[in-house]
Amino acid sequence: MNGTPVTSTSNSIVPSLVVLDDREGLLSRSPGVERMRVLADVRVLSGSLDELTTAERERVSVIMAVRERTRFDAVTLATLPSLELLLQSGGHAYHLDAEYAAQRGLPVALGRGGLGAQAAVPELTFALAVAAMRMIPAAHHSVVAGEWPPFLGRNLSGRTLGILGLGRHGGNVARIGEAYGMRVVAWDRGGASVAETVGPERLLLDELLSVSDVVTVHLKLSEESKGLLSEERLRSMKPGSVLINTARGAIIDEEALAKVLQSGPISAAGLDVFAVEPLPASSPLRSLTNVVLTPHIGWTVEEVLTEFADTAAGQLEAYRSGSLSRGQLLDRQVNPRGSRFGGLSE
Numbered sequence: 001m002n003g004t005p006v007t008s009t010s011n012s013i014v015p016s017l018v019v020l021d022d023r024e025g026l027l028s029r030s031p032g033v034e035r036m037r038v039l040a041d042v043r044v045l046s047g048s049l050d051e052l053t054t055a056e057r058e059r060v061s062v063i064m065a066v067r068e069r070t071r072f073d074a075v076t077l078a079t080l081p082s083l084e085l086l087l088q089s090g091g092h093a094y095h096l097d098a099e100y101a102a103q104r105g106l107p108v109a110l111g112r113g114g115l116g117a118q119a120a121v122p123e124l125t126f127a128l129a130v131a132a133m134r135m136i137p138a139a140h141h142s143v144v145a146g147e148w149p150p151f152l153g154r155n156l157s158g159r160t161l162g163i164l165g166l167g168r169h170g171g172n173v174a175r176i177g178e179a180y181g182m183r184v185v186a187w188d189r190g191g192a193s194v195a196e197t198v199g200p201e202r203l204l205l206d207e208l209l210s211v212s213d214v215v216t217v218h219l220k221l222s223e224e225s226k227g228l229l230s231e232e233r234l235r236s237m238k239p240g241s242v243l244i245n246t247a248r249g250a251i252i253d254e255e256a257l258a259k260v261l262q263s264g265p266i267s268a269a270g271l272d273v274f275a276v277e278p279l280p281a282s283s284p285l286r287s288l289t290n291v292v293l294t295p296h297i298g299w300t301v302e303e304v305l306t307e308f309a310d311t312a313a314g315q316l317e318a319y320r321s322g323s324l325s326r327g328q329l330l331d332r333q334v335n336p337r338g339s340r341f342g343g344l345s346e
Contacts, residue, residue, distance in 0.1 A: 013340050018043050021069035032311070086107070088330070117299050131270060132242050132268040185208055185211070209237045229243075230256065231260070234266060249276070318345075
């Protein structure tokens with residue numbers, strides 16, 4: 001491993017730590033990773049575990065993972081026999097075989113609660129909405145090609161914004177929508193979590209779809225939300241409406257969406273997430289001119305990545321002192337096996 005490890009005063013074992021998928025090159029120079037170097041022998045990879053030899057993999061005892069960029073299925077985890085702690089940035093672990101990790105006794109610490117994403121995701125939501133309604137990508141390419149054609153767009157102001165999911169992202173989207181001068185309505189799975197007199201007006205899902213000019217998805221992926229926006233529901237949306245998704249691709253039936261974007265009633269879409277990522281070359285969404293596509297960049301801003309590293313560093317520090325809270329784990333009941341350089345608080 002690379003780096004300049006310093007032995008902890010509370011534990012003489014220096015763990016080998018790998019930071020994966022630093023594609024932007026920001027994590028390697030972040031204050032959080034510098035803090036980790038005090039407690040571990042740190043190596044930062046721009047890519048996945050494929051950059052390591054078999055022998056190097058077998059020595060890895062801690063991994064900091066960047067969201068879903070590396071998939072941790074049972075086969076991958078089995079190639080990491082010394083792995084004692086997985087520092088998983090973000091608040092979800094859809095890409096991880098949680099059952100296998102629990103059976104193995106592997107603590108997976110989640111990076112919940114960062115403030116950067118609470119701004120980054122809503123900001124991208126409106127960037128996609130404006131780009132779709134003002135046809136900015138098509139206008140850009142026309143000018144680059146030497147053309148100067150007219151483009152008839154539409155304002156957000158005065159229109160209805162329908163939000164699916166009023167969590168930390170949806171709530172901020174509601175406030176921004178109001179600042180644009182939009183009427184904001186919302187739907188929550190399982191009903192509203194706060195009184196209907198507080199915040200946006202709550203509507204039933206089908207009613208929201210029928211009255212909203214812009215529908216934006218901010219739901220967690222679950223068995224209930226998977227495929228929620230089926231072809232039937234997509235065809236029930238308001239004529240000329242725009243669909244935005246910065247949550248999870250599988251919430252929308254993508255094949256049906258491609259059809260509806262060609263035949264109506266949806267006039268345009270802005271999509272940052274997809275059921276399969278990277279988006280397959282064969283996807284019909286790639287060939288449509290009324291879709292704005294981005295490669296899951298809702299969270300990839302400097303502030304969020306810096307927070308990821310800071311959170312992971314704090315969790316490593318806590319683990320090394322035997323005080324990492326179970327409340328930060330994916331599985332709070334996990335029974336760590338063979339802890340060599342740290343532990344959890346009970």
